Amino acid sequence: MENFAAIQLIGNDASDFGQRMFSRNLKDIPLNSAKLSLFLTAEGKVSALFWLLKKEDGLLLLTPFSRATALYELIERYHFTETFKATLIGEKSSSWKAGQSFADGEGKIEQNIFVGTWRGTDFRIDLNDSKSAEPKTESSDWNIHRIQNLIPEFSKDYSESALVFDLGFESLCDQNKGCYIGQEVVERVRTHGGTGPRRLASFEFAKLPQAEEILMDSESKQLGQLTKSQSQISANKFISLGYLKRGVDVKSTFTAADSKISGKNLRVI
Secondary structure (H helix, E strand, O other): OOOOEEEEEOOOOOOHHHHHHHOOHHHHHOOOEEEEEEEOOOOOEEEEEEEEEOOEEEEEEEEEHHHHHHHHHHHHHHOOOOOOOOEEEEEEEEEOOOOOOOOOOOOEEOOOEEEEEEEOOEEEEEOEEEEEEOOOOOOOHHHHHHHHOOOOOOOOEEOOOEEEEOOOOHHHHHHHOOOOOHHHHHHHHHHHHOOOEEEEEEEEOOOOOOOOOOOOOOOOOOEEEEEEEEEEEEEEEEEEEEEEEEEOOOOOOEEEOOOEEEEEHHHEE
């Protein structure tokens, strides 16, 4: 898992800005507590995923380090006359473990250490001096865990063209909180009880297929597609993240179109 970075929004209008822009209802977040949140486009596409921490003097946003600059620039793009200052603090040492310390998508800060839980994972971020952060390489344990728990990573599993429903992120959008960017799309789909055109899933294969292969059924009908995330569990067990099209039977047997390797679905959002 990569380190996180912190962005501060300090000032009288910081919370009002977050209420209008982000997918969470800040009025329901206690001080020094957090919820996993989204910055969406008007079309309901995912621009940013981050922990939203409510503090006395404003907000603290914690996001994967590789996405921090993009989130900061997005905030400044919508920052007009509101009275607050946005500051990109920098990289913070981060770790994870399988567990469930808090309710899903929630977290808190104690002694300048943040712990948040999402999809069976406790994320720990040290908010002390950023010099404590060290370059990290992705471990095989983390890769296996996140595939099994449907935790996508930007650029490997989704891009800014991904809809909030593709990733099962609609649970990170609070209902009845008032307007925010992308709300119209989210609520329209919710109202009609629908889903997006595809949904995130994990797959198992006896051999390793190619990244981003198309998944077909026995009649060569396209059922979905793999992402770039893959990992080896054992000599004859490989897992991958990917997407299933809406309406596809999750118990179907899938064949990777190019490598002709058969597999099955493990989990789906």
